Amino acid sequence: MFQTKFNTSKVIVVGGAGFVGSNLVKMILQNNPSTHITVIDNLMSAEKENLPLDNERLTFIHGSIAEQHVLEQIKDDVDYIFHLATYHGNQSSIHDPLADHANNTYTTLRLMDWVKQFNSLKKLVYSSAGCSVAEKTFDEAKATTEQEFTSIKHDSPYSISKIIGEFYAVYYFNQHQLPTVRARFQNVYGPGEVLGAGQWRGTPATVWRNVTPTFIYKAIKNINLPLENGGVASRDFIYVDDICRGLIACALNGKAGEVYNLASGKDITIAEWATSIVETAGSTSKVELLPKRAWDNSGKRYGSTEKSEKEIGFKAEVDYKEGLQKVVSWTKENLARIEATMQKHEQHLSH
Secondary structure, X not given: OOOOOOOOOEEEEEOOOOHXXXXXXXXXXXXXXXXXXXXXXXXXXXXXXXXXXXXXXXXXXXOOOOOHHHHOOOOOOOOEEEEOOOOOOHHHHHHOHHHHHHHHHHHHHHHHHHHOOOOOOOEEEEEEEHHHOOOOOOOOOOEEOOOOOOOOOOOOHXXXXXXXXXXXXXXXXXXXXXXXXXXXXXXXXXXXXXXXXXOOOOOHHHOOOOHHHHHHHHHHOOOOEEEEHHHOOEEOEEEHHHHHHHHHHHHHHOOOOOEEEEOOOOOEEHHHHHHHHHHHHOOOOOEEEEOOOOOOOOOEOEEOOHHHHHHOOOOOOOOHHHHHHHHHHHHHHOHHHHHHHHHOOHHHHOO
């Protein structure tokens, strides 16, 4: 079991009300009784209810780190910063590249420039994305290593923003010795991902966010599951508790200036994932075969775990069957809340 204890008192989680961020906040609070956490979130793709707001060791700031008055509340007394804020999702970024830039690229630059001279900061962990560097192939999947080069051809502004964030992380480390560590996420799933969380962002992807919560909700409701391109694409699915442990490993053990994959190290096709979800939910849902999405050339991929295991001692622990069972149970228990959140966008979906 990986160590999740900090010998520290102050942590900031930017984007801390989101799916991964709120799970990270809860894990740190649970395992570190003397740690105080400040969450900064503009609630664009998150809900305050994700957070334990009654915890006296938690401070919530509603706003964006692109705003000066928010940045000014980040003082040079913080030990660790986790930067998880993003403009959620490929499809939202394709619909509105300018919003993606404002809430993904620009926010990262503002934060790193603000803290570049901090003396107390031990580590700034930046959440990047495995899709930014993975080979675009529908042939057999190959493990994506922590390579330093990426193709200039990307499928979405989201992917571009994530890799630009890595460029800035390396720049501020080399130029200002800002202790950045880049954590490259694979496909995260787990309890707490609420369909429709946050504000309407222009497309149905605001509600039908990622494949796992979408499939689980539809399976519970016995609705057919949409499989683009026959579900031949594959992904490296990693449980949210493992991602949180990996982020903490990056903070505690990561070498400043370096990058680490947070991955399970194996790929599962979307068709296989759909079948597992239907079985776990005890559903009568069938699959609905759809054409390939024109923009999506990210075929089969998974992340190499070799460097993370060797250098920061991180290895995913939760088997996907166990993980899916937990998410199905959580979704059933929170169905009323999820549907109330989805209904906020009903007027947009009906047009």
